[in-house]
Amino acid sequence: MRIIKKAAVKHVLTEKMRDTMISDFHRDQKQLDKEIEQLRFQMQKQWKTADTGWKKTEIKDRYDKEIEKRKEKKQRSEFQLSQLEQLPLGTEIGSKEVDVIEEVAEGDEWPSRNQEIIVQDGIVTQIRNKRSDDENGMV
Template structure:
């Protein structure tokens, strides 16, 4: 029988990866700041076009809510960047999960060992099996 299971992908933090991630964080921050500028411009434009104060208040509240969402995202990016700066080189960073097909048969051990794919500078350097039964399968 074949089953699909999740496999964790981790990247080794090299100087080039750290630089790329830092650049990506700066780009994301810049993009969000531009969105805030654009939202404020659109808010002013719509606000001036309205005649009733009630509608003006609704417009302002709606746009301010969107601006606040972008500010929260900027704060999250700044936090992630500060965390990245503190990480030592060659740390492993979880990048996500992929699906893998596993062949199982009657008599196999359960739970199956969790696997991790380790990537360094775009190349797979290791596939590790980690036993995930330290809590006896309990959540």
Template sequence: MQLIQTVVVKQVLTEKSKEQLFEKFRGKMLQLKKESEQLLFEQKRMEKTKNFSTEALKKKFETEIQIRKEKMKLLEFQTEQLHNLPLGSEIQEREVQALVEVNVGDLWDDKFGQVSIIIEDGVIKEIR
């Protein structure tokens, strides 16, 4: 019988991977800023049309902008934490699903212990 198991993918922090993460964070930050600016523009445009309730419209746009500001704060925090991490640290990148073959007589804990895949500069270094 086959079962699905969650496998943690961890990345070893190197100069290259650290720079890639900084670039990824910067890109997300720029995207969130653009979205916030676009929302402000849309809010002003819709307020001028007078087809909508001004108060409800303002509240909805403020909520959406606030969500993006919170995401930006989280990205800033992650960037600070990345600065503090030493090279060689392992950081969780994502989780993936894997099929595990189980048979009668198998030890359950051996089959379903925490499995991790360790990646260094895009290459699988180890499977634990």
């Protein structure tokens, strides 16, 4: 019988991966800046066409809320970027979980321990049972 279980994917931090992640963070931050400017432009446009004071307040509040969400995302991104720059090379960074299929038969020991898939520069370098001292699961 086959069962589906979860396996954690971890990436080993290399100089190449750090550079890629830094450029991704910068790209995301620029995109958030563009979204903020677009929201401000749309708010001004709708605000000018609103006919009552309460409608103008409603428009401003709605757009301010969306702008604030983008600003918070940008702050989180900046914090993650600062953390990434401090991490030593070789650190394992947890990225996601994937489903894996495992074969089980009567008499087998139940697969209670999760597996980890270790990836370095896009290549799977190791598949191992999850460590109990998961001290490197940062970022």
